[in-house]
Amino acid sequence: MMRSSPLFRSLSPLISTDLWPTVYKGSRARGQIRVSVMSVDTANLAAAAMKFKDHPTRSVLEIFPGPGQWTRSMYLAGAKKIVTVENSDAYQSSLKKLEEESKGVIKNYNLSPLADPFEDLLGPKFNAIPDLKMQEWDNIQSEVVLVGTIPNSTLGEKCLHEFLAASIEKMGIFQYGRVEMYMFLYKDAAKRLLAPPGTPARNRISVLAEAAADMTQIMRPGAMHFHLPYDYELLRIVPHKVPKLSVSMEVLDFCLRSLFTNKSNPLNK
Template sequence: MPELPPLREVIARHGLSASKALGQNFLFDAQLLDRIAAIPGDLEGRAVLEVGPGPGGLTRALLKAGARVTAIEMDRRCLPALAELAEAFPGRLTVIEGDAMSLDHDALMGEKYAVVANLPYNVGTALFTRWLGGAKGIEDTWPPRWSSLTLMFQEEVARRIVARPDTPAYGRLSVLAQWRTTATLAMKVHRSAFTPPPKVMSAIVHVEPSTMPEGVSARVLESVTQAAFGQRRKMLRQSLKPLPRAVEALDALSIDPRRRAETLSVDEFVAIAQNLT
């Protein structure tokens, strides 16, 4: 294991500071970073995609754990620090300068891979839904090329991902995350762990793909949840009315149309989408 200078020293030497515009918050605690790198299990020899490595705090932990890391960074200021890290771990770190939202991650990796990232707050949810096959990247092909997602979010977002029905956090993101994956809240991270400290607490969500229900289109499920939660205070017979055949599907499935979206289980949303597919 190469002897590395303290991360704070690296940041000072390169004149780095966290960019608010890029949603950056740096982590320096090596023990905390090692704990994050351990969440997806044994990384020895495994391919790992990291988005937004910044000066390379989490990258160090992943490399120490034995991973082969591909890191996507759009902040050019951080590239020299990452280049030093690549030199310290020959052949183990590939740094791609670019916007993770515009890159084809599967093509970039070329093999099965895990995603481990302290995601920039301003693009975290968009990247997550893309990996799940939602939003613009919606896809019925399953399972995905990634083997797991271990991602840092604002705690509020993390709780929405793992929320259960009839709770305030339950919504579209909950259904999208849970209908064909297993999502768990793996760790809370106090705001004081970051530099600069964000205004909110953070948490890490670990997601693994599960079996995809048969006879359901991801695109249709997306439409159903969008309609239902877009007017979550209304009864389903009102919120689903703009979606052709959706209200009739409720009757066919014996789902009371007077219920509201937050009371439906993930399985019930899947059943509605199956009926409409």
């Protein structure tokens, strides 16, 4: 079956944003402050930043999609396939509706994004993107992009840490190549990720991020565009062709614990 052109795609809107605080009360469940893109305009701008018209064969792996506002916008923008990973009961009904209306272009898996689900998703167990092929690391992977709205919690930051580490070791989704990421992060988490040497915000994940990837700030639309109303920022994260540090993560973690006796030096000094 031919893939539908973005010009002819349509999906019903999600429920009115006025109802989100009532319907999605579970956003703070289990210590995770779950934040989702609520504004249609912000979702559309984030989808447009991914330039699906220039990448007509590109699929999406989306973690923590919430009700699916950004998911819907990526579908309308022309993503070939969108695989969402969401295990919160609060969002299953909304994602199921998107799945049905998209005729399978959108497919949700009720799995924990924190449990490294990609081996099962992309392997023979689920074969979620059946035509995905491994590509050389020299170029950005053209067939898949990883996106997400990371919880404002220590678990969310741990998830991001694991993606950066996996990109250095070419594990998980990064076995398929140099997969770029678009991540909405709470402003303080983004600040730590981007913190230069010698600044108070710099920490272990700042150094890991510098070692692993180039990062670009795409937008910071304001708290009113999200539910819950936290000030989130969209970053584009592209793994380096050659990581600035080439050691095992066990060694790197040990070094990072020691490194912060002196925060003032750049990574390559």
